[in-house]
């Protein structure tokens with residue numbers, strides 16, 4: 001478990017302390033995929049670099065499995081860092097080394113593994129990331145997705161318990177992004193690894209994360225299970241991210257809503273209720289007429305969800321809303 005207790009970070013710029021992370025409390029459970037989403041400059045990288053003490057905090061305590069890592073000496077810190085793997089947006093591979101040698105590199109650097117151990121581990125990891133046939137290639141001979149797979153294998157070499165991902169899919173096309181995210185999900189499930197993933201795309205969070213923290217101006221402004229934060233965003237920054245990921249233009253939506261008559265409801269279906277033919281029967285029973293203003297069905301991790309914005313006129317609106325809520329549909333009155 002990673003615990004931030006009033007952790008803060010300021011950078012010294014021209015003799016002045018510029019805050020990048022205001023005092024923050026946060027807990028990341030073992031084995032979860034935790035997303036950190038925010039615009040450029042929000043403080044995401046700073047927060048993640050505090051977890052492996054690449055940046056020392058200027059205040060507060062960071063506890064990992066109960067140990068206060070901010071009090072570690074040099075030797076303890078070296079041993080701790082082997083337990084934390086990291087992957088990067090631009091892969092950071094060594095261009096003069098082969099795929100195998102890149103993966104072996106952190107094990108060699110640690111100086112505690114035998115040659116046979118390194119050889120066996122590299123073979124195992126090459127198979128894990130489906131790159132066995134590329135073992136003797138150099139990074140320049142690989143695609144972006146393959147390079148990130150090497151990055152992941154290298155990060156796993158010393159059997160870490162935490163994997164930090166700093167915009168790991170931002171340089172990849174959508175299809176390659178999907179396959180890298182699938183690989184990260186598999187690793188999380190198979191190895192029980194804790195994954196902390198920074199991104200500026202809510203869509204990445206939706207696909208793989210269990211919980212998410214939304215950052216703005218060096219503060220965590222919203223935090224919770226992805227289904228809660230994604231489907232019922234409270235902070236304006238979170239709303240912007242969700243709208244962006246759904247390709248919704250906030251202003252256009254407002255203009256559309258103004259043209260619609262009657263009550264406007266936003267319905268959220270989750271899990272099994274997503275597939276139920278509910279609307280027709282509720283409309284018939286309550287005598288309410290409805291038109292659909294916008295809608296989508298998608299997944300949050302493995303759970304299907306649907307969201308519909310409807311305008312409703314006539315009939316017994318209260319009865320319709322009760323019937324929907326009784327069927328586990330979340331009903332929000334927009335107007």
Ligand SMILES: Nc1ncnc2c1ncn2[C@@H]1O[C@H](COP(=O)(O)OP(=O)(O)OP(=O)(O)O)[C@@H](O)[C@H]1O
Nearest residue numbers: 011012013020038039040041042043044045046047
């Ligand atoms: N080494 C540094 N020295 C001084 N200021 C820094 C340093 N690193 C980051 N900052 C500042 O701290 C703030 C947070 O930066 P950070 O890189 O953590 O944000 P971010 O959300 O990761 O942004 P991006 O997505 O662009 O990487 C920014 O205002 C940035 O300019």
